[in-house]
Amino acid sequence: MAVIYDAVRTPRGKGKAEGGLAAKKPDELVAALAEALSERGAGALSPDALILGAVGQVGAQGGNIALVSKFRAALPDSTAAVAINNFCVSGLTAMGQAHAMVDAGQADAVLAGGVEMMSRVPFMADKADFYTDGTLPLRSRYLLVALAADRLAEDQNISREALDAAALTSQKRAAAAEGTALVASRIAVNGLDREECLRVGTAESLAAMEPAFGAAAAHYRGILGRDIDHRHTIAHAPPIADGAGLALIAAEGAIDARPRARIIASAEVGGDPAESLTASFAALDKVLQRADLSLDDMDRIEFMEAFAVSIVQFLRDRDVSPERVNVSGGHLAKGHPLGASGAILLSTLLDALDEAEGRYGLVVAAGASGAGSAIIVERLG
Structure with missing residues (x-):
């Protein structure tokens, strides 16, 4: 069974x-985290x-950012380097892939995570045809x-007051x-701590802030299918951010160090593209089923x-104590560096588990157009 020897984040x-x-390159963020993993007890990374x-x-972030990061971190030539894009769940998907490789015996040790420098590579900078392709079925076109968050809030009858409270x-x-143990695995980079x-x-x-996204609706009127009540303000949207997260995932005993957690299960799902952010719930259900555990565990x-509507819907619709969820705050406060976010959340989860001396932890991520990912870990205290 795969274990996480350590997980760090910027x-x-x-x-x-x-x-x-912003003065750093994305591969330099990854290299800084790889160095931190080595210094924190993992030894020379191979x-x-x-x-x-x-x-x-x-x-x-082009030219295979994983390969460039491998070179920057001075990893061995024998280390395979794979860059993946699964929208905003990419970092967690990378960790799920590492889990699968180790459990299948295809690797003894894998570095996995994500990076996004939105100061250097803005949102939608790839100018993909998908963003404007009118030949796709209406429900599958990019929104x-x-x-999507505004429409979901209206469909789910989630009030502006609930969004404000979540933020x-x-x-x-x-x-x-x-300054607490909840940031113990956050690594200062470029003097930012x-x-x-x-x-x-x-x-x-x-409460005084105005909804922020109504002006964009005209460009997506056909996909939205109706006029919607715009409820999300800038405070209900995660700030555009730079960041990275990285974990060392390996077979138990493969590294001469004490592991922090065991990966119990991971799950990747696709969801209804028209509902965009809701695949997180399908990933949550699948990973709990695979682990034979419940939210209460x-x-x-x-x-x-992802937006305020996501966390409000989760806490409203699932039987879970809010005091166990996002105890050190979340994306609404700290920002969303797209492909790095899932990896950052896993590192954050391990710190939260350590601080609580808890046993089981769950991380769930959602991305646009129906991407969902989840991982359950067991802390090895």
């Missing part, structure tokens, strides 16, 4: 030219593979995720986590705050 920097990580998620695989909870928890996107508002300031959960 802080999330603002995805702008003046952001705290993995069979490096699997790296990234959504914008052009420019600074801007913010608009404020995320912000307050993220601020409270600074905090979540740069974090701002803590008030109930009044959040989970001591800590990291559920991707």
Whole structure:
């Protein structure tokens, strides 16, 4: 059974030219995390593979970003390097692939994670035909995720007040986590040692904000199928960010170090593209079934705050204690570096489990057009 020897992450920097990580290249973020893994007890890294998620695989993240990161991190020539794009679940998908390889005996040790430098490679920078292809069936055409979130909030009867409350909870928890064991595996890079996107508002300031995405609706009117009540503000959307996460996943005993957790199960799913963000629920159900566990067994959960509607729907519709979910805040407060996010969440989960001395933990991620991924781990305390 595959174990996680360690998992680390960068802080999330603002995805702008003046952001705290923007002076670095994406492969330099990965190399910094690989060095941290080595220094934290994994020793000299000699993995069979490096699997790296990234959504914008052009420019600074083109040319096989996993291969470039392998060179930057001075990994052995024998290390295979694979870059994957599964939209916003890419980093967690990479870890699921590593889990599958190790469990199948195809690798003894794999470095897996994700990176996204949105300061260098903006959202939709690949200019894919998919984003504008009118020949696809209507339900399969690309819909801007913010608009999918607005439509989902209306369909699910999730109020603006509930969205505000979710954003404020995320912000307050993220601020409270600074300087605690909940950030023990966050590695300072380029002098940035905090979540740069974090701002803590008030109930009044959040309530005063205007919905942010109505102007974009005209371009997607045919896909939306109707006029919608736009409810998400900028505070309900994760900030554009730079960041990376990386884990060393290996067969038990393959590394001369103490593992932090055992991977119990992982799951990848596709979902209804018209409902976009809801595949996370299918991934959640599949991974729990595979593990023969329930949400009640989970001591800590990291559920991707893709937009505020996602976390509100999860907490409303599933029998789970909010005190176990996103205890150090989430994407709404700290930002969303696309292909890195799932990997960052797994590292965050391990810190939360350690802090609580819990046993089981779950991470769930969602991406546009029906991408979902989930992993359950058991802490080895």
